[in-house]
Amino acid sequence: MADNSNYNLPNTTLHPFGVMKNSSSDVSRFTERDSLITPPPTIWTRFNVKFKFGKAILLGSGGLGIFTLMLIVLGTLGVFKNKRYRNEVGISIGKSKYKGDSRGSWANNDINGEGDGTYYDPGVGLTACGTSFTASDYVVAMNAFDFGESVNPNESPVCGACIIVTGPNGSQKAQVQDICPSTGCGRGSVDLTPAVFNNIGDFADGRIPISWKTC
Template identity: 35%
Template structure:
């Protein structure tokens, strides 16, 4: 490899040769171009910090490791952040739930509910929103079926049994029998803000 010499007094120091665009052969041009930053870094160390130059390989390895660690940490933080932003349900639903949303009422006596039971409007029952109910192949298998939740609305609280799924309800919503709804709000309101939590 051709070397150059610096003229700093009587101490001549060899400098690494940096290939120019005219001297890079067609067969090795890509390799040499990629090495130019390394040559520049080496020349900088040898001219400005000659004592440090002998550690250049260690310095480059350290820089590479720091970059790698930064990338790994970024990936981990992104993954953890994404997990925290997800809701607390899975395909089969969850039995450790609470929520805030809209409370409405319907007639559970119109047919068999998603849990497989036939109920009537005089019972304290409710249909849970689809996202928190779960998406099991058999809706009867949702672990939320038969769970009791305490619902609090503007008028008071009531404990209802989950017997159905509300397909159009958003996360946090509950669709209750009119008997249950009347204990937390006036019937004329139709839709109210509620908070609820699984109690058994």
């Protein structure tokens, strides 16, 4: 038999990932792997550790910063000063600008008034009268005060009433088919479809002085 006493056997206690356990009783020499290098703390990690809701605060601050930057850019471009951009949403926004009033009654078909004229798109859903129209139809949304209260707005006597609206550029006949909320229309004001608004005013103005009366 060959004599292997002169050969150097490999050290079985070494392992590429650390020190292997030498025996069942020698546990102190065993490690699975050296721990990975921990990156140095940053201002963000220290902030997250210091505050209980650190991540939420950082995310909220980042979103607020982006929103603020967007407002600054839009303000620099003059978007907020442009009435056309402010009214592109297609709904009546803002407070009443012109003096509003109304008089008469729908029952006698002699009601008339004056106030703000704005425009909106009725095609987003059914009107207060339960009808469906588009931006190209000659219909209007009467202010809540002059529309009046009814148990069922669909059955209101105001629905379908014919009025003549007069603005800076002319007059247009239209039907009352909707209600304009008091947040956008004061007493005497009327929200018009683009088709009606285009014939009596300029879209760039957004909010114009109007008068109206029953046909």
